[in-house]
Amino acid sequence: MTDAHSTEIALAEIEQFLYREARLADEHAYAEWEGLWTDDAHYWVPAADDRDPASTMSVINDNRRRIATRIQQLETGRRYAQSPPSRLARTISNVELIGVGDDPAGDLLVGASFVLVEATERGRHVWAGRLRLQLRPTDDGLRLARKTVDLVDRPWHLPTLAFLI
Amino acid sequence: MPHVTTNRSATVDGLIEPTRVHGSLYTSPDVFAAELEQIWYREWIYVGHESEVPSAGDFVRKSIGPQPLIMTRAADGEVRVLHNRCSHRGNLVCVTDGGNASSFRCPFHGWNFGLDGRLLGYPHPEGYGGRNALDDLPLPQAARVASHEGFVFASLASDGPPLEEHLGDAAGEITRLVQLSPEGRLDLRAGWLHHEARANWKFLVENETDGYHPQFVHGSIFSVGDSRIGDLYGEKSAAVTRDLGGGHSENDLRPEFRSVGTPMWWFGASEDRVPAYAAALRRARGDAEAERLMVEGAPHVMVFPNLFIAEITIFVLQPLAVDRTVQHATAIQFAGGEDLNRRLLHQCVGSAGPAGMLLADDTEMYERNQAGVAALEPEWIDTRRGMDRERVDERGHPVGSANDEIGIRGFWRHYRSLMADGSGRP
Numbered sequence: 166m167t168d169a170h171s172t173e174i175a176l177a178e179i180e181q182f183l184y185r186e187a188r189l190a191d192e193h194a195y196a197e198w199e200g201l202w203t204d205d206a207h208y209w210v211p212a213a214d215d216r217d218p219a220s221t222m223s224v225i226n227d228n229r230r231r232i233a234t235r236i237q238q239l240e241t242g243r244r245y246a247q248s249p250p251s252r253l254a255r256t257i258s259n260v261e262l263i264g265v266g267d268d269p270a271g272d273l274l275v276g277a278s279f280v281l282v283e284a285t286e287r288g289r290h291v292w293a294g295r296l297r298l299q300l301r302p303t304d305d306g307l308r309l310a311r312k313t314v315d316l317v318d319r320p321w322h323l324p325t326l327a328f329l330i
Numbered sequence: 331m332p333h334v335t336t337n338r339s340a341t342v343d344g345l346i347e348p349t350r351v352h353g354s355l356y357t358s359p360d361v362f363a364a365e366l367e368q369i370w371y372r373e374w375i376y377v378g379h380e381s382e383v384p385s386a387g388d389f390v391r392k393s394i395g396p397q398p399l400i401m402t403r404a405a406d407g408e409v410r411v412l413h414n415r416c417s418h419r420g421n422l423v424c425v426t427d428g429g430n431a432s433s434f435r436c437p438f439h440g441w442n443f444g445l446d447g448r449l450l451g452y453p454h455p456e457g458y459g460g461r462n463a464l465d466d467l468p469l470p471q472a473a474r475v476a477s478h479e480g481f482v483f484a485s486l487a488s489d490g491p492p493l494e495e496h497l498g499d500a501a502g503e504i505t506r507l508v509q510l511s512p513e514g515r516l517d518l519r520a521g522w523l524h525h526e527a528r529a530n531w532k533f534l535v536e537n538e539t540d541g542y543h544p545q546f547v548h549g550s551i552f553s554v555g556d557s558r559i560g561d562l563y564g565e566k567s568a569a570v571t572r573d574l575g576g577g578h579s580e581n582d583l584r585p586e587f588r589s590v591g592t593p594m595w596w597f598g599a600s601e602d603r604v605p606a607y608a609a610a611l612r613r614a615r616g617d618a619e620a621e622r623l624m625v626e627g628a629p630h631v632m633v634f635p636n637l638f639i640a641e642i643t644i645f646v647l648q649p650l651a652v653d654r655t656v657q658h659a660t661a662i663q664f665a666g667g668e669d670l671n672r673r674l675l676h677q678c679v680g681s682a683g684p685a686g687m688l689l690a691d692d693t694e695m696y697e698r699n700q701a702g703v704a705a706l707e708p709e710w711i712d713t714r715r716g717m718d719r720e721r722v723d724e725r726g727h728p729v730g731s732a733n734d735e736i737g738i739r740g741f742w743r744h745y746r747s748l749m750a751d752g753s754g755r756p
Binding site (some may be wrong): 180216222237327330 | 355455493520521522523524525526528547549550551553554555658659660661672675676678680682684685687691693694695697701
């Protein structure tokens with residue numbers, strides 16, 4: 166098998182994984198979405214450029230435990246900012262296999278772009294940005310180890326962002 | 331009063347009663363315009379914190395309502411609040427959030443201003459009859475600037491009561507917060523979340539010390555976390571809501587914290603979780619005082635009209651339009667409390683801002699409030715909760731149970747005094 170061929174397979178698998186993750190988030194399939202994460206997960210939406218999440222504010226800075234709390238809150242049905250839930254449609258594109266992490270897990274470092282329309286009674290909001298992902302190959306397929314969402318409009322006011330971005 | 335922006339006038343006479351206020355106060359553009367003139371561009375407004383501009387040449391962009399400002403520390407060490415508007419043709423002179431600079435150069439025609447606002451130079455001076463001919467055109471400064479424990483306030487009116495009078499007993503709550511730092515100062519440089527609510531600013535202010543809503547609006551997170559916040563505002567709570575006067579109000583949770591008596595319980599922790607902080611505070615204040623501070627915790631106080639100190643988070647409210655308000659939020663960080671600060675930041679990020687597990691739901695309520703008052707019946711918003719159990723404390727402040735609408739009534743009493751026709755204020 167040539168390198169080019171294996172890269173092609175990897176990319177196809179990566180894309181399928183990203184599309185599934187996007188669909189589960191769009192459909193508020195909380196438990197299934199949560200199941201995509203590894204135990205050392207990091208879900209990060211920075212509030213500004215060049216920030217260290219350990220010492221500065223983030224829109225979201227969830228470890229695995231906090232992802233679970235976020236999901237549990239949504240599942241109560243009384244997370245009013247998502248009850249009723251936003252209607253969501255997102256497109257993932259520009260998927261790029263950037264490299265392989267040098268840790269033993271061999272995480273795939275993946276970049277992608279997204280555009281997401283959120284429709285609520287409040288109106289429509291277009292969310293867009295760059296995804297920086299670390300996908301871990303496991304016996305059960307790819308898992309999400311790290312997801313960083315670089316919103317294009319993060320320097321300015323953001324409306325409520327209570328769905329899974 | 332150089333900052334009058336409109337000739338529209340609105341009267342709030344007859345719209346504010348002791349136990350109810352009229353819905354149109356949240357929806358009328360005329361009322362909003364009058365509020366800008368009579369409150370936001372006249373009263374003491376919280377602008378920023380001295381720690382945001384620690385060194386000479388430091389600056390940050392700030393605001394009062396829709397007006398863009400710059401807070402600077404010039405070479406003389408003084409903190410100033412400047413209007414972000416070139417004195418030539420009105421261009422923004424600063425479009426970066428903050429940094430360090432020797433001057434602000436307006437990109438439109440190259441006018442150059444010092445961080446103290448002085449006009450340092452302008453290209454092709456012969457068109458103005460030479461250099462130094464425009465001494466009347468500095469970057470205008472806020473008419474009055476004063477600070478309390480590093481919190482910088484500005485008033486855009488040259489006359490009015492001094493800051494200490496405006497703050498009244500709210501000043502003590504700010505001081506109480508700062509005392510929790512082993513070094514006696516805050517460091518508010520963790521950056522900001524800017525969360526927009528499609529709602530009138532008064533819905534936000536009213537909610538900040540409303541102890542009635544948490545068990546309902548935040549029931550979802552209380553039920554899945556191990557949070558004890560819900561109980562603090564329950565019917566059995568010993569905590570009180572206090573009208574501090576001047577439109578300021580607080581939820582004083584100390585009676586509950588004292589009855590538990592465990593240092594750092596207020597933060598949902600114990601001393602051994604933040605050993606370096608606890609040791610530093612004990613060294614700085616002595617064991618007895620440090621223990622008292624760690625038991626009583628941080629305040630939950632709304633400083634009229636735009637500074638909300640919520641134990642672990644500083645919120646700054648910025649009204650942009652009658653139905654649009656931005657909530658700026660940053661984590662409280664105590665100088666000399668690194669191990670505590672990491673935890674404060676983590677909790678603050680989890681609870682505040684657009685994705686916050688508390689504030690997203692508060693903001694949802696603000697927006698539904700705004701949508702709801704589009705219905706014109708019933709015309710009034712009711713504020714009577716706890717009227718019959720209101721009492722006066724030893725300092726003369728009205729207090730009531732943890733979930734009474736004391737703070738809301740205090741807000742409106744002060745608001746009416748500022749907005750009333752013929753209030754006699756300049």
